[in-house]
Amino acid sequence: MFGIKLNHTSMLRYAALFTYLCVGVPLVSTWADQRLSMLQRPNMALLIWAVCYVLFGVIYWLLTRNFGSRRFWPLKVLGLAIMILASIVIGWVSHSGLPAMLMVVIAVVLPLLLPIWMGVVLIVLQNLGMVVMFSLFPEYQHSIGPALLQSSLYLGISALAFVVALVASQQAEERERQRQLNSELRATRALLAESSRIAERMRISRELHDLVGHHLTALSLNLEVASHLAQPPAADHVRKAQGTAKQLLADVREVVSELRQDAELDLTHALRSLIEGVPSLNVHLKMPPRFAVEDPQRAQVLLRCVQEVLTNTVRHAHASNLWLHIERTADGGLRLDARDDGRGAPQLEQEGNGLTGMRERLAEVGGRLDIPRPQARGFHLSAWFPLEPEVGLPGVSARPETPGVA
Template identity: 60%
Template structure:
């Protein structure tokens, strides 16, 4: 039970609270307000330095909280990078006004954000650079040399590296967990489709058996009873004719059952598609299906499921969207898939293997694919799959 509770901890929330706790701890010296005023007077420094320190510290907390709220989101990356620059500037200002190492502590807190907002190599460079930006701040302290300032920055760089890689591991584990959930939902959706295909195949087998065996024997029985009705005398003839009527009724019932079983041989895709979207918690998927949505051909059913999987995968990995609208429509002898998201889009779309594979699957059955996207306008995809093979 305890292991299960640990596994259910939200890593992003835990990182958020840990960062806020460290930020609050870095502001503890401000509780000694009167002592700080006396120190400023003793050092012959302006009293407004203390006010500037408080303002910068509060502003750092606000900006830091805004970035934590969107931790893990792929949206508004340029704005987030600009806020990171603001954080570094505020931390350096705090170090300048406080003449202490509090700025380095705040940069340690800020280093946890870097793996979430930029590529690993760039994030490492930024972590090193922001720590050594403090060298002039440390060197401005009375009695400090440039060498002392570099050593002090190197010390805090080591602490920042620990926080940085801890945050990086948490990010990678979170992404792996989400990917595992998504793949598990795809597996369950495929299993549901296979179960539905097996059910249809079994129904067809039973229908054939009823038609070929039971129907054949009942037909033979009815013919034999017809012959017998002309050979026997009363009162046996009356019983033979009744048996003949029962045989004809049974034959009619078997044919009706066989017809019903063949009429209901469409593969229902509703359960498979609903199962598919359950494993994507970070994306709000709004699925719209026609009533009794199904197809006769299991190969076409698989193509539709794979197209839905690819649309969801691309949205999660590349779009940075919060919502995905996925609609299936069946009319005029074909099934249409309409998908759109509210992601960042792109002016220079280069289709990868996933979209190329989707286009190839549709083309095998005479289908087609249309993609529309633009920067900051999301991604729109329309696909059409004929229900019958086109010439």
């Protein structure tokens, strides 16, 4: 209702943000001034406290804008290290356990930003930093035992938050993988049903041609001979029967030709099955009312390209809308235009496995993939391939001509 996409990962993001805001309550009350006065901190301490708190929140918001993506992890590690340092400075200035709450916020987002082993290392390091901070407190300077005890209590809370976020992240990934498999299964089932329909039409056309057509031809020849041997008035009836046989043979030939001509795979249902149920993404599909492709290999390439566009948009684009336009071109090809309203691709980065695989699939059928750069807002790509196989392409052979009807 407010334009917020509420799924498991976004709920974790906003729950951690709420925790962060609660930690800032002392700054907007008299508690911070009273605390610093009791500790005899200089006036600059309150400013340091506020700057570190704001810095923590800004970095947190930037890091979680594209939640779930594992790209640019060195920058993310740097941002998390700054957040840990800022929280420790807040704890040292305020002489309190406030950094423990901030580190719980960090623990919540770690499984969604970094690999598991890196998240565990950062949790251990941030709690070691808290041990150092507690050891600087006057009451803990004589023995490190209380500092270790205090830090271990907060470590347990951070570990709990980390595991909860990890489980939620894995469940979200499994649900998305299951949704993709289900949509792919529905599209494949529609493609198989369409292939079965075409195979059945071809079988019927062959039966009509080989059996009915053969017998009608034989009947027409026999009636031709009979028309020369019969005497009136039987000869008139024989000629009428001969004309009827010829007309019936022409009708059978026409039906066989129509059955053979309608041998294209209707991809309308398969494409719509792919785009159904995509989480937190409005997919706008524009294509002809009945969209069909004759070559099964090209039909499979188109479905896989659409599927890869959907996957990349959900995982990386952080978009709300995706526009897909499929059309036949004047040069006898097929074009897929995809555009979203996500964060774009401002820099020329190395393409991932998905786009590389799309280029390879298109190259196998003589097609190409065009991605304009840079793209400051939204991501756009255009895929094209010829509808007719070309001799000489690797893995592609010329389609044999459909035999005519005798």
